[in-house]
Amino acid sequence: MQVIIISVGDELTLGQVVDTNSAWLSARLAEMGILTRSHLTVPDDQGAIVQAVRLATELAEWVVITGGLGPTQDDLTRQALAELHGAPLVLHAPSLARIEQFFKDRGRMMTASNRQQAMAPAGAMVLDNPQGTAPGLRLAIGRALVFAMPGVPFEMKAMFEQHLAPLIAAQAGRTILTRKINTFGIGESMVGEALGDLMRRDRNPMVGTTVSAGIVSIRIRSDFPTRLQAQTELDCVVSVVKQKLGTSVFSEGEVSLAVVVGEILHARHRTVTTAESCTAGLVAAMLTEVPGSSAWFLGGWIVYANRMKTAALGVSDDLIAREGAVSEQVVRQMTEEALQRSGGDYALALTGVAGPEGGSPEKPVGTVWIGLGKHVAVTPAVAGTPAVAVTPAVAGTPAVAGQTRVVAKRFLLSGDRSMIRERAAKAALNMLRLELLEAE
Amino acid sequence: MQVIIISVGDELTLGQVVDTNSAWLSARLAEMGILTRSHLTVPDDQGAIVQAVRLATELAEWVVITGGLGPTQDDLTRQALAELHGAPLVLHAPSLARIEQFFKDRGRMMTASNRQQAMAPAGAMVLDNPQGTAPGLRLAIGRALVFAMPGVPFEMKAMFEQHLAPLIAAQAGRTILTRKINTFGIGESMVGEALGDLMRRDRNPMVGTTVSAGIVSIRIRSDFPTRLQAQTELDCVVSVVKQKLGTSVFSEGEVSLAVVVGEILHARHRTVTTAESCTAGLVAAMLTEVPGSSAWFLGGWIVYANRMKTAALGVSDDLIAREGAVSEQVVRQMTEEALQRSGGDYALALTGVAGPEGGSPEKPVGTVWIGLGKHVAVTPAVAGTPAVAVTPAVAGTPAVAGQTRVVAKRFLLSGDRSMIRERAAKAALNMLRLELLEAE
Numbered sequence: 001m002q003v004i005i006i007s008v009g010d011e012l013t014l015g016q017v018v019d020t021n022s023a024w025l026s027a028r029l030a031e032m033g034i035l036t037r038s039h040l041t042v043p044d045d046q047g048a049i050v051q052a053v054r055l056a057t058e059l060a061e062w063v064v065i066t067g068g069l070g071p072t073q074d075d076l077t078r079q080a081l082a083e084l085h086g087a088p089l090v091l092h093a094p095s096l097a098r099i100e101q102f103f104k105d106r107g108r109m110m111t112a113s114n115r116q117q118a119m120a121p122a123g124a125m126v127l128d129n130p131q132g133t134a135p136g137l138r139l140a141i142g143r144a145l146v147f148a149m150p151g152v153p154f155e156m157k158a159m160f161e162q163h164l165a166p167l168i169a170a171q172a173g174r175t176i177l178t179r180k181i182n183t184f185g186i187g188e189s190m191v192g193e194a195l196g197d198l199m200r201r202d203r204n205p206m207v208g209t210t211v212s213a214g215i216v217s218i219r220i221r222s223d224f225p226t227r228l229q230a231q232t233e234l235d236c237v238v239s240v241v242k243q244k245l246g247t248s249v250f251s252e253g254e255v256s257l258a259v260v261v262g263e264i265l266h267a268r269h270r271t272v273t274t275a276e277s278c279t280a281g282l283v284a285a286m287l288t289e290v291p292g293s294s295a296w297f298l299g300g301w302i303v304y305a306n307r308m309k310t311a312a313l314g315v316s317d318d319l320i321a322r323e324g325a326v327s328e329q330v331v332r333q334m335t336e337e338a339l340q341r342s343g344g345d346y347a348l349a350l351t352g353v354a355g356p357e358g359g360s361p362e363k364p365v366g367t368v369w370i371g372l373g374k375h376v377a378v379t380p381a382v383a384g385t386p387a388v389a390v391t392p393a394v395a396g397t398p399a400v401a402g403q404t405r406v407v408a409k410r411f412l413l414s415g416d417r418s419m420i421r422e423r424a425a426k427a428a429l430n431m432l433r434l435e436l437l438e439a440e
Numbered sequence: 441m442q443v444i445i446i447s448v449g450d451e452l453t454l455g456q457v458v459d460t461n462s463a464w465l466s467a468r469l470a471e472m473g474i475l476t477r478s479h480l481t482v483p484d485d486q487g488a489i490v491q492a493v494r495l496a497t498e499l500a501e502w503v504v505i506t507g508g509l510g511p512t513q514d515d516l517t518r519q520a521l522a523e524l525h526g527a528p529l530v531l532h533a534p535s536l537a538r539i540e541q542f543f544k545d546r547g548r549m550m551t552a553s554n555r556q557q558a559m560a561p562a563g564a565m566v567l568d569n570p571q572g573t574a575p576g577l578r579l580a581i582g583r584a585l586v587f588a589m590p591g592v593p594f595e596m597k598a599m600f601e602q603h604l605a606p607l608i609a610a611q612a613g614r615t616i617l618t619r620k621i622n623t624f625g626i627g628e629s630m631v632g633e634a635l636g637d638l639m640r641r642d643r644n645p646m647v648g649t650t651v652s653a654g655i656v657s658i659r660i661r662s663d664f665p666t667r668l669q670a671q672t673e674l675d676c677v678v679s680v681v682k683q684k685l686g687t688s689v690f691s692e693g694e695v696s697l698a699v700v701v702g703e704i705l706h707a708r709h710r711t712v713t714t715a716e717s718c719t720a721g722l723v724a725a726m727l728t729e730v731p732g733s734s735a736w737f738l739g740g741w742i743v744y745a746n747r748m749k750t751a752a753l754g755v756s757d758d759l760i761a762r763e764g765a766v767s768e769q770v771v772r773q774m775t776e777e778a779l780q781r782s783g784g785d786y787a788l789a790l791t792g793v794a795g796p797e798g799g800s801p802e803k804p805v806g807t808v809w810i811g812l813g814k815h816v817a818v819t820p821a822v823a824g825t826p827a828v829a830v831t832p833a834v835a836g837t838p839a840v841a842g843q844t845r846v847v848a849k850r851f852l853l854s855g856d857r858s859m860i861r862e863r864a865a866k867a868a869l870n871m872l873r874l875e876l877l878e879a880e
Contacts, residue, residue, distance in 0.1 A: 011650050013476045015467025018460050027455025036453045041479035072632035073639045074648040106852050111629040280728035281721025284742045288720035299748030302724045308739030
């Protein structure tokens with residue numbers, strides 16, 4: 001089976017937006033053993049859409065269209081398909097009811113133009129949109145099966161998984177299985193050296209690497225006639241890759257560092273808190289992106305200005321004046337205070353120079369200090385150190401009798417402001433991950 | 441003149457790489473007054489390339505190809521063009537000399553396959569590649585002029601500027617200018633209704649809308665014989681669109697809500713602080729993504745767990761027990777405390793249900809309370825700083841020294857956890873933006 005993907009939108013042919021939908025769809029189709037024959041991109045013009053769809057239906061058995069299903073006058077995919085199908089647009093009552101409900105649920109006014117989205121070429125099957133107002137369409141044109149989905153990526157992806165993926169799975173003839181293994185803290189060339197011959201281009205399973213936002217991922221693609229064979233060969237390569245890369249590997253697939261950290265904390269009934277200067281909430285935002293994070297993330301302090309470091313978190317004025325805000329001593333005190341004030345089991349603190357301004361010869365842009373603190377249990381028998389009951393500032397927390405241990409580490413990160421912040425946040429999560437692994 | 445852009449590469453039709461070349465070329469062409477009729481993407485397959493180029497030459501006057509000019513066996517654009525041109529591939533001696541020099545300059549070994557890159561269809565014009573080893577090609581096929589350039593973006597861009605741009609400038613009899621206007625807080629269908637006839641598909645300048653992460657953008661394209669006329673007509677439509685959409689418009693081009701808010705705060709020497717529950721640092725992270733944000737962002741509190749709300753920020757235990765953490769009263773107290781404790785001029789507070797768990801009939805997933813507070817007159821909370829009376833910025837608000845004013849608003853946002861958080865964060869920034877505008 002061959003597929004042609006058509007993207008509709010002036011924003012694409014004007015170059016204002018890069019088409020990511022076609023790549024995403026092609027990758028998903030490839031995973032399922034289906035080859036994409038080509039991508040076509042056309043503007044919001046009914047004639048151009050008709051011409052592209054007609055051509056595609058002559059060349060491929062499946063045509064997948066994204067875009068042009070919105071409520072405005074420049075959304076013309078529906079009309080083009082009606083023209084090709086030789087059928088009028090008729091109101092699809094269940095879709096109208098769903099759109100009305102969508103607006104009602106959100107307490108928003110539905111406009112007349114949204115009603116337009118409930119129109120479908122007579123005879124077409126209407127695909128429910130679980131994420132938005134534009135339903136999709138499925139219809140036969142010539143000998144091809146044509147699908148139209150909204151251009152908004154998350155709506156399109158949800159609709160693909162719900163309506164198209166099951167159909168494809170039922171039709172595919174051989175099995176391509178892929179896995180993605182994610183590492184942090186090791187460069188792409190180091191990964192290449194470690195994997196050596198495994199990365200030869202003529203191998204099957206094939207192993208490749210890609211880098212994205214500080215994370216080096218190893219992609220493995222196993223392509224065999226039977227599912228059993230593809231799975232066996234894939235599992236074998238995955239286990240060799242993992243063994244070679246050790247604790248640099250933090251997850252598979254799309255599982256983030258935050259999810260991994262959260263899972264360990266959750267399993268051990270531990271909590272974490274943050275004190276951020278240069279990343280200013282990014283670490284906390286990453287952690288709380290994880291559903292259910294309230295079980296193990298307490299909260300934190302964003303101490304961007306120095307007066308917030310002192311007033312809100314109690315970092316010493318003198319220390320900041322003497323050592324500078326970006327220093328080991330300050331990050332240690334930030335970590336300590338976050339631990340004590342929150343009553344959490346772990347604390348992460350960050351202070352650094354994200355740039356573009358603020359660098360100096362001793363502390364260039366990219367310098368980041370990260371502190372990792374934990375409450376350690378103290379046995380009363382420890383000579384000379386009387387067990388001090390630390391009264392947590394947080395009401396309702398059982399008093400943790402014990403001492404704290406803080407490790408601070410200096411990083412010199414490259415990239416622009418945005419990349420330095422993101423890498424610093426991930427480096428902090430990775431420090432916590434490695435600590436949790438060691439504590440196992 | 442119309443152009444079709446063809447991208448060649450298995451990595452594109454397999455979805456391993458997103459095609460950015462086509463968008464870049466379309467944008468550059470649009471700037472120069474040339475409309476891109478469509479994009480075509482095909483795999484590294486000679487038959488597929490031949491078919492695509494033949495089709496394109498029948499539909500457009502110019503065909504611009506990127507990719508498939510490399511030294512390996514899967515680079516087949518050269519062969520496809522020779523087939524279409526009905527001419528054999530012959531060695532282009534000056535190109536061979538340049539490729540040899542390229543390797544010599546870099547002290548690298550030239551392989552036999554690189555020699556392949558000096559081959560060109562007999563009769564084609566060879567385009568020098570200032571950045572790499574693959575020369576480009578220019579030849580006539582049918583009535584169309586066909587250009588082939590390497591797929592490596594920086595080589596392609598350099599070749600476009602050197603060889604294609606001057607030709608286009610000489611030929612273009614018209615100018616296309618584009619603008620993008622960004623709105624927040626108004627749905628796409630509402631924008632459509634407000635713009636009405638302006639969005640008619642046969643109008644010039646043409647007006648279209650696109651939605652991305654809660655932001656509805658209005659794209660305007662002005663296409664006229666002279667630059668003066670294109671500019672005049674564009675400016676006219678831009679001003680009508682802005683007038684019709686009023687304060688929903690927050691920026692043009694790629695300027696974010698955070699940048700807009702930061703610019704106003706900076707200009708007025710005001711500061712802002714945050715107290716976040718459901719967004720847990722996202723608002724602060726967005727604000728501090730802006731370079732120089734330390735001039736107007738102080739920091740904030742991430743009070744994800746209820747015990748952090750009480751212990752770190754001083755929200756009343758009883759209030760949370762009585763009203764729930766997601767309530768007007770709690771968001772008001774969060775706002776108030778953030779204002780007082782930071783000494784900032786403005787405070788934003790958020791508490792809500794991001795999901796997927798935690799919803800209830802009265803407070804379904806997507807319910808978010810946002811508080812916006814300001815010092816009507818500022819008494820800095822930081823000890824040792826002399827209190828400075830600030831004249832209230834809002835006309836009609838009685839100036840009472842040390843008083844604060846808090847507005848709280850309830851939102852019901854749609855989407856998954858990640859989208860609800862992002863939209864909530866943007867809604868908070870937008871509330872502050874509107875307040876700053878009013879205070880003007």
